[in-house]
Amino acid sequence: MVTNNNTHPSLNGAKLHLGDPGPLFQAEGGFFELCVRLSTNMQFHEPDVALHLRRVAKYVELLAEALGRPAEDVQLLKVASVFHDVGMAEVPTAIVSKNGPLTPEEAEIVRRHTEIGHQMLSESGVPMLEVAAMLALTHHEYVNGKGYPHQLVGLEIPLGGRILAVADVFDALTTRRPYKEPYPIDVAVDIINGMSGKQFDAEVVVALQQRVDLLRDVDGLPSRTLVNLSSSALAEGMKVDVRQTFAISARDMNKGELFASGGYFSCPFCKQMHPQGTTFCSLKQMPLREIHQLSGQVINEKYLLQRAAGAGGMASVYESLHMLTNRRVALKLLDPDVARNPSDVTRFLEEGRVFATVGHPNLVEVLDIDQTPEGVPFMVMEYLVGEDLADFIEAECPISEVAAASVLVEVLRTLTAVHGAGIVHRDLKPENIFLTQDRQRLKILDFGISLVRDSHHQRPRLTKAGTFMGTPEYMSPEQAYGLDSIDHRSDLFTMGEILYELVTGWQTFTAETTMAVMMAVANVRYVHPATRLPGLSSEMVAVILRSLRADKEARYQTTQEFIDDLMPILERDFPYQPGVLLGLHERGAKSNSVS
Template sequence: MPGEGRVSHMAGFDDSAEGSAGGPEAGAADPDPGRLALLIRLAAGYQFREDGVVEHLRRISTYVGVLAAACGRSATETGLLRQAAVFHDVGMVDVPDAILRKEGKLDERETAVMRRHAELGHALLDADGPPVLREAAALAWTHHECFDGSGYPRGLRGEAIPFGARVLAVADVFDALTTRRAFKDAYPLDVAFDIVIEGAGRRFDPAVVAAFERSREALLALAVRLATGKQPSRTGFRLSARDAADGGLFAATRDAYFSCPFCRGLHPREATVCPQTRDLLRRIHKLSGGVVAERYEVRQGLGVGGMAAVYEARHLLIGRRLAIKFLDVEAAPSAESLTRFCNEARFVSAVGHPNLVEVTDMGETADGIPFIVMELLEGRSLGELLHERRRLTPTAAVTVTIEILRTLAAVHAKGIVHRDLKPDNVFLLDEAGEPRLKLLDFGISLLRTGDERHKRLTQAGQILGTPQYMSPEQARGATSIDRRSDLFTVGAILYEMLTGRPVFDGPNPYAIAGAVALCEFTPPRALAPDLDPRLERAVLRALERDPETRYQTAEEFLEPLRAVASEDARYRDGRILELDGPVSGPR
């Protein structure tokens, strides 16, 4: 197998090194600094792609030594563990860079690849060789086992886990929490202590955690001296996406900290202003750590909208990760705001299209805050993609627009008009390797029914929506808005994807709304001369000022776009193409 030559070389080194140090007992009791440095360099060779790995292994060896000694182990055993511990992650040699450095939560496949490193590390080391390699092989294999049996790779429990692995588990997590990694920033030292202590009896051996607590001053001094980078402030730090999925972290921090939906950082409960964005913090912004309706554990803050805050949540009975949106009743106390908020759940459920977010529940918290529970989406918005790239390829732009229109066809068939379409409300995600999209935010939607002219949540002349993506009739405050308003907005989004510029712009929202009402703009091919004339014609018709001369239905708008898309052999209905390709455009 790959690496066998290195294993035999390491075994040979270990024999000669221990002999030169005066035998295994002498070498293990008080590791020679030069010998330990060489062991660290050898181990780091297997983790060469990880930043700061030498410093990490040096800290791990030191922390293991402190904890083993605090547990009452002999100098000989402590020294042996210090040397063996540096090889605990040699199996990482098989983990691709993309997984090592991924910022978000690992998916099932990535998790399986990551977890292989424990068994590979055991195989790479020599379980029948000299004491250091025997101990190293055991540590590599078992340092991810948990005291309650929930770890991997074998689900060992309690004292069936070797003592060295129980010590290493605490040292490794403490170092991971207090240092910067490719996928996370460092956490404050006192928070790291709280998290480790909270894990006693579940993730960690309570006896080792007790030794950890007794060694607090020594470990703090070592972490300050050895940890790389500046320690973060207690007033604001961010929980990584990987760690946010770990309920134990929230359990350890929820009493003293909350997850801010403005910046996604953790702030002390007494904070009144987000230190990152300077937004005022109210009750709705401090809901993380609580349980809603006896079944939803509120976790990381994800974002704030005009009248709501969104958090990640976990269903306590089935373990499913979800999104939960709370109405900000302090900022939007009116009955009209509540009706708009509830519309989202009702309208989306009424349509039941795969390109709409699945709504699973709604209700009120014990203290009267309305909430909606939805599927959790992981990806990014079209707005974020356009901010990064400015302009998409025509193929990407057309296939994204087709999916928007296919969704609107189903929405409009139920008599619903969205009224607030914009790139930020088009969410892009990956599903089984294929790009997909979801339309979001039906909060200000209009429902038109056959037995009544229409139900409105606005008074005559009141404007709701986002000015850059309004239709002219919305910008004028017209009292009658129908599906053709949504089609105008889709034309504006397609224009921006093709040209790299919004169709309407101005120094302030009022100026933009005025430009929309006049419907004066630069033709697409003036900005993108190589654009297919058929696409320009489709955009120009969608952007007609008079609704009567626009496309009348989503299906009608789809026809010219499908004709262009079908010329690409890769295309089929439901498929979005070329979202990953580099695109440049006007800036």
């Protein structure tokens, strides 16, 4: 355990006796600016580090003044604070700027910067640098003893370290970093207040609340409270309260401070944060109900719901943490309103059985099926990192014929197993096809409206004839007519629609209204693919046209027939490797979604 025997008196609350500090510490320029420049040069691989140091120094000054420290102590702490992260010079740039959670090994490398900085500064013999050395060592200690590097508790942490801890985190929360967007000031204060008495000294947190209006006036801070709005929101001139909508970084989501504060939830529609009680997502124009506001809650004493990954008509999916094993999982929770309908509960449970029964590597793995104490069913699935095909299409399409054929063959291989088990998906669409982060493999999600038949093609039906099930743009003609005779060839028609979109960049069936789209599907009215994209090969056009025939007896009858026609296209450049996608380069990642 490190003691404070070598701590400068100013850090433990005693008055500093260095005589008159003179203009050296008091001036904004001169010695202070020299220190900023020296520290900046030592941390050259961190962007905007000079601005960060000036802001943190100002926050330290304001907080120390609010705590009643003598003027000479305040100025000493202010100058010394600019050296608090000099140890980061030894942390690789790739870790400093990493977009996403750090691995345990990377986190350990970052933690070492406190001791490295202390070692660099402590042997100078200069009083100010001795103070800087102790600040470097202690500003990541928590008052509850769970910080680093020495797990100091409460007043064992020098006052300067406790002040700097709040100032440093406040700046981290309210500024743009390589791995996050800035949070609004009020949100940052809420987060820090939620950690009062745990991570932060309660008196310093009170000082922050007292000086928050002065903190707002620090140079550059107002511009850092803005959030990114969707292009559609900007185009429509929507007014969005920045405190009502802001993004959470992957690192902060894993830490859980926002959820621990109890004031915010992760929105499944815009993927940003709203204050608890918000009933409407202004970015996506969607109503928000209780099931959409569960981030931060614990299910069955073992699943901590964190980021909302998506929501559909029947269920919502949360990126979650299994608290006993520390494993990240995706938890799909049936909407409590839907759970009142026994047939919907049966359909939800059947989806889990489908994944378990078929057991194909391209199907998401179901780890558990259970229910809450209130009787609401939920499903625990493997956690996937990547993007759904819908986002890929929006960003990348049209894509090469080889890449499109690669995606289709992998989905068709999976459907071979699914259809072989007597199951018709009925809601295949890009949102239900998930690409892994390296874009080398895919997973099929969501069998929520699948149709399961026994050997006699009979079973108790969960939907009535004439009921429309599916997504209009990806329905088959028989689905659009609401016919009872839906079989596996309906899925193959949908695969033709997805293939059309991959190679042309256009949805197959487009119209102004949902009903008009369904009429176009029912009558199989679409623009010829070669018209959408002149230069398509005759082989690709032939595959698309056959898959989209109105008469299901004339389209592909099996997945293998479909695959056989795609293989010559797929193997134009490289031999086919089952399970591996071709022609899709790696892109940024996001987490599981649900239609």
